Amino acid sequence: MNAEVDVPTARSVLASSTLLGSLSPEQIDQLLVRSRMAQASRGEIIWMDGSEISYFGIVGTGFVKMVRTSSGGQELTAEIMGPGQSFGLLGAIEGTGCPLSARAVSTVWYLRVSKADFLTMYGQNVPLRDHLIRRTTLRLRGAIDMMSRMASGRVEHRIAAVLVQLAESYGVEEAGGSMRLEVPLSRQDLAELAGTTVETAIRITSRWTKEGILKASYRSLTIQSTSRLLEILGD
Amino acid sequence: MNAEVDVPTARSVLASSTLLGSLSPEQIDQLLVRSRMAQASRGEIIWMDGSEISYFGIVGTGFVKMVRTSSGGQELTAEIMGPGQSFGLLGAIEGTGCPLSARAVSTVWYLRVSKADFLTMYGQNVPLRDHLIRRTTLRLRGAIDMMSRMASGRVEHRIAAVLVQLAESYGVEEAGGSMRLEVPLSRQDLAELAGTTVETAIRITSRWTKEGILKASYRSLTIQSTSRLLEILGD
DNA sequence: GGGCTACCATGACCGTGGTCATAATGCGCG
DNA sequence: CGCGCATTATGACCACGGTCATGGTAGCCC
Numbered sequence: 001m002n003a004e005v006d007v008p009t010a011r012s013v014l015a016s017s018t019l020l021g022s023l024s025p026e027q028i029d030q031l032l033v034r035s036r037m038a039q040a041s042r043g044e045i046i047w048m049d050g051s052e053i054s055y056f057g058i059v060g061t062g063f064v065k066m067v068r069t070s071s072g073g074q075e076l077t078a079e080i081m082g083p084g085q086s087f088g089l090l091g092a093i094e095g096t097g098c099p100l101s102a103r104a105v106s107t108v109w110y111l112r113v114s115k116a117d118f119l120t121m122y123g124q125n126v127p128l129r130d131h132l133i134r135r136t137t138l139r140l141r142g143a144i145d146m147m148s149r150m151a152s153g154r155v156e157h158r159i160a161a162v163l164v165q166l167a168e169s170y171g172v173e174e175a176g177g178s179m180r181l182e183v184p185l186s187r188q189d190l191a192e193l194a195g196t197t198v199e200t201a202i203r204i205t206s207r208w209t210k211e212g213i214l215k216a217s218y219r220s221l222t223i224q225s226t227s228r229l230l231e232i233l234g235d
Numbered sequence: 236m237n238a239e240v241d242v243p244t245a246r247s248v249l250a251s252s253t254l255l256g257s258l259s260p261e262q263i264d265q266l267l268v269r270s271r272m273a274q275a276s277r278g279e280i281i282w283m284d285g286s287e288i289s290y291f292g293i294v295g296t297g298f299v300k301m302v303r304t305s306s307g308g309q310e311l312t313a314e315i316m317g318p319g320q321s322f323g324l325l326g327a328i329e330g331t332g333c334p335l336s337a338r339a340v341s342t343v344w345y346l347r348v349s350k351a352d353f354l355t356m357y358g359q360n361v362p363l364r365d366h367l368i369r370r371t372t373l374r375l376r377g378a379i380d381m382m383s384r385m386a387s388g389r390v391e392h393r394i395a396a397v398l399v400q401l402a403e404s405y406g407v408e409e410a411g412g413s414m415r416l417e418v419p420l421s422r423q424d425l426a427e428l429a430g431t432t433v434e435t436a437i438r439i440t441s442r443w444t445k446e447g448i449l450k451a452s453y454r455s456l457t458i459q460s461t462s463r464l465l466e467i468l469g470d
Numbered sequence: 471g472g473g474c475t476a477c478c479a480t481g482a483c484c485g486t487g488g489t490c491a492t493a494a495t496g497c498g499c500g
Numbered sequence: 501c502g503c504g505c506a507t508t509a510t511g512a513c514c515a516c517g518g519t520c521a522t523g524g525t526a527g528c529c530c
Binding site: 388421422423433434437438440441451452453454 | 506507508509510517518
């Protein structure tokens with residue numbers, strides 16, 4: 001474990017935050033007083049859903065998945081958060097427990113920000129609230145999109161949709177126009193995102209690899225032909 | 236069509252609104268200037284998703300469903316709005332088109348409120364924004380719940396979940412402890428809520444009727460045994 | 471390197487639920 | 501009242517995908 005060489009500083013993480021990066025230097029200092037960097041390694045649970053937590057997180061490096069454990073015991077991943085994104089705020093404003101568990105997808109360094117500190121700042125800062133409304137609205141829209149995908153039945157569609165969405169957020173252009181997902185996703189992770197089983201996720205990725213749509217290897221996916229994926233989505 | 240006898244007044248609808256009912260009398264007057272009551276009959280489309288509309292709605296009497304049309308053409312109902320609830324606000328704040336179509340479930344009288352008027356008031360009214368954040372957050376949580384239900388596979392569970400949720404919002408206690416849903420739901424409507432087909436919805440409601448869990452008739456459902464439904468949800 | 475564990479892969483089996491067909495019933499309307 | 505349409509109902513068929521079982525492979529730690 002030599003990941004300690006590049007631990008991001010609390011300040012740099014806060015500055016890179018999509019939500020809080022635009023705060024004034026004084027406000028940032030204020031939040032930093034009681035914020036601490038923390039680490040979690042792959043698979044580690046950062047918090048369980050329902051629990052009351054005094055902080056929320058901002059991803060510095062690595063990836064976190066927000067997971068809903070259904071009554072049947074199977075896990076559904078609602079979202080994957082990458083560097084600069086904050087997670088666990090939903091419960092902070094409501095004051096109720098977090099509706100989603102947070103689990104590290106890769107080794108992740110994240111900043112723990114005190115909810116209480118954030119809330120006092122939030123109370124005094126109207127632009128921040130406006131920003132948050134817009135963000136929540138967008139997430140709601142995304143959730144509605146995802147819902148209609150989930151209901152659409154065919155697993156192929158769902159997986160294609162998940163891949164396209166992931167590519168938008170975390171795709172890295174490679175030689176030959178292909179897109180590598182920088183999230184280290186196992187087939188299990190992919191299955192949880194699409195609401196299906198590992199076996200089915202494997203079957204579909206294997207087939208698509210043979211058809212030249214994907215390049216799949218150990219915990220890694222590269223999209224070779226986005227257009228073919230969109231085709232699968234469209235028909 | 237003799238529904239005209241009890242058309243609610245614009246003022247009464249606004250006053251009954253869960254979102255705007257707590258505004259000051261002056262603010263209500265201000266919103267009323269350019270608000271008009273409108274009617275839609277069962278099945279009628281109030282607006283299509285994606286379209287730019289200058290107003291949002293508040294239900295006076297009757298019910299409206301918010302529908303997402305997926306690429307496959309099948310409709311998924313995200314929410315059912317009843318008296319006092321507002322719909323179409325999501326797009327108002329973003330300024331983007333509405334993500335969901337609105338369609339009347341029954342004959343419905345609703346108030347059309349100008350988005351522009353609302354937005355100016357919204358800009359000056361911090362408590363209103365706070366209220367809206369809370370509301371949006373709750374909806375997001377509901378959407379996440381629904382997502383995990385949708386992904387859970389078995390249609391039986393999804394239908395049971397939908398019925399329980401509907402009972403919470405629109406259930407009327409009847410003699411013998413049963414709950415009648417005051418929403419005039421056809422099996423088709425139920426199917427769209429649960430993300431399944433009419434046939435399956437009919438099969439399940441028929442079976443449950445035989446088992447004494449439900450009483451199903453023409454566009455109407457009465458839950459006889461909530462505990463049995465919760466049992467189905469739980470296992 | 472050897473062994474362990476997580477991950478990937480593939481096949482067999484079969485139940486759920488979608489699709490299609492067909493019909494009975496309820497409700498509105500001329 | 502009787503016609504027509506929407507809704508409810510039920511059966512036959514079968515594909516998709518979940519479950520189980522088994523084996524190969526890649527990374528990782530000692």
